[in-house]
Amino acid sequence: MEFLSEYAGFLARTVTVLVAVLVVLLAVALLRGRERRSGGHLEVHRLNDFYQALRERLQGSVLDKEQLKALRKAESKAEKAEKKAGRHKPRVYVLDFDGDIKASAGEHLRHEVTALLSIATPEDEVVVRLESGGGMVHSYGLASSQLARIRQAGVPLTVCVDKVAASGGYMMACIGDKILAAPFAILGSIGVVAQLPNFHRLLKKHAIDFEVLTAGEYKRTLTVFGENTDKGREKFQEDLEITHGLFKDFVARYRPQLDIDAVATGEVWLGQAALGQQLVDELQTSDEYLSQRAREAELFQLRYHEKKSLQERMGLAATAALDGVLLRWWSRLSQPRFWQ
Known part of the structure; x- marks a missing residue:
C-alpha cells in the first residue's frame, strides 16, 4: 500500500509537470500565431504558362519531329512579329470565390481587389470564378461591395458560374458586366429565409422557466426558448x-434588364432557363472562356493567403468539414437528380 501511495504521488507530480509544459507550449504557439497573423502574401500565377504547358505536352505526344519543329518555328516567327509591331496584350486578372455560409472568402477577396485595382486599367478585365449557395446577409453584402469596387473603377468585370450562384451568391454575380454560366449551373434564389426551432412547449412540459429581459420593444422578436407572440x-x-x-433593389440596379418581380420569388433556375430569364448573358464554362482569352490576353491568377496559426487552421478545417457535411446532406434532400 505504501508503494502504491508513493507511486500515485509520483504519477500525480509527473502529470502536473506535463500539463504545465503543455500549457506553456500552447501559450507560445498562440503568441507566435498572433505574430504570423500580422500579415499575408499575394500569390500571382501566369495562367498562359499553364495552358501553354498543356498544349505543348499534347503536341509533343501527337506530332512527329518535323511537324513539331515547323510548328515551333511558326510560333516563334509570330511572336517576334508581334513584339516588333509593339502590340501589348491586355491583362486579365482571375479571382476565385468559393463561398460558405459566412462568405469567409471575402477576407481574401478584399485584398485581391485592392491589389489589382492598383494596376488594372479599363483596357484590362477581371474574371471572377464564383461558386456559392449564399449565406449571411451582411457577410455577402460586404463581399458584393468588393466586386462593386471593380465596377466603380471602370474595369470590365466578368463573372463565371460553373455550379451555383444562388441567393448571396447571385447578389455577387449580378455585379458583373457579363455573367457566364454552365448549362446546368444553378442561379437565382433572390429571396430571404430565416428559421429557428422553438423549445418553449418542451420546457413548459417539464416545468422549466425561461426568461428574457430586454429594453426596447423589438429587441427580441422570435426566440428559441421563450414563448413567441403573433406581434x-x-x-x-x-x-x-x-x-x-x-x-x-440591389439586383435591379446592376441588372436593369431583369423583370425583378418575376425572378425575385426565391426560385432557382438551371443555366438554360436562367438565360431565358436574363439572369445570365451567355452559356459558357469558365474553362472555355479563359482558354479563349489566353490566346489574346495575358492571364494572371491572384490568390491572397493569410498566415494562420496551427490552432486556427485546425478550427477552420473542422468548420469546413462541418459545412461540407451539412451542404452535402442539404443538396441530397433539396436538389433535383437524374435518378431516384
Whole structure:
C-alpha cells in the first residue's frame, strides 16, 4: 500500500509537470500565431504558362519531329512579329470565390481587389470564378461591395458560374458586366429565409422557466426558448420583407434588364432557363472562356493567403468539414437528380 501511495504521488507530480509544459507550449504557439497573423502574401500565377504547358505536352505526344519543329518555328516567327509591331496584350486578372455560409472568402477577396485595382486599367478585365449557395446577409453584402469596387473603377468585370450562384451568391454575380454560366449551373434564389426551432412547449412540459429581459420593444422578436407572440412574428416577417426589398433593389440596379418581380420569388433556375430569364448573358464554362482569352490576353491568377496559426487552421478545417457535411446532406434532400 505504501508503494502504491508513493507511486500515485509520483504519477500525480509527473502529470502536473506535463500539463504545465503543455500549457506553456500552447501559450507560445498562440503568441507566435498572433505574430504570423500580422500579415499575408499575394500569390500571382501566369495562367498562359499553364495552358501553354498543356498544349505543348499534347503536341509533343501527337506530332512527329518535323511537324513539331515547323510548328515551333511558326510560333516563334509570330511572336517576334508581334513584339516588333509593339502590340501589348491586355491583362486579365482571375479571382476565385468559393463561398460558405459566412462568405469567409471575402477576407481574401478584399485584398485581391485592392491589389489589382492598383494596376488594372479599363483596357484590362477581371474574371471572377464564383461558386456559392449564399449565406449571411451582411457577410455577402460586404463581399458584393468588393466586386462593386471593380465596377466603380471602370474595369470590365466578368463573372463565371460553373455550379451555383444562388441567393448571396447571385447578389455577387449580378455585379458583373457579363455573367457566364454552365448549362446546368444553378442561379437565382433572390429571396430571404430565416428559421429557428422553438423549445418553449418542451420546457413548459417539464416545468422549466425561461426568461428574457430586454429594453426596447423589438429587441427580441422570435426566440428559441421563450414563448413567441403573433406581434413578434409580424415584426420578424416585416424585417424579412425589408431585407428582401433591399436585395431586389440591389439586383435591379446592376441588372436593369431583369423583370425583378418575376425572378425575385426565391426560385432557382438551371443555366438554360436562367438565360431565358436574363439572369445570365451567355452559356459558357469558365474553362472555355479563359482558354479563349489566353490566346489574346495575358492571364494572371491572384490568390491572397493569410498566415494562420496551427490552432486556427485546425478550427477552420473542422468548420469546413462541418459545412461540407451539412451542404452535402442539404443538396441530397433539396436538389433535383437524374435518378431516384
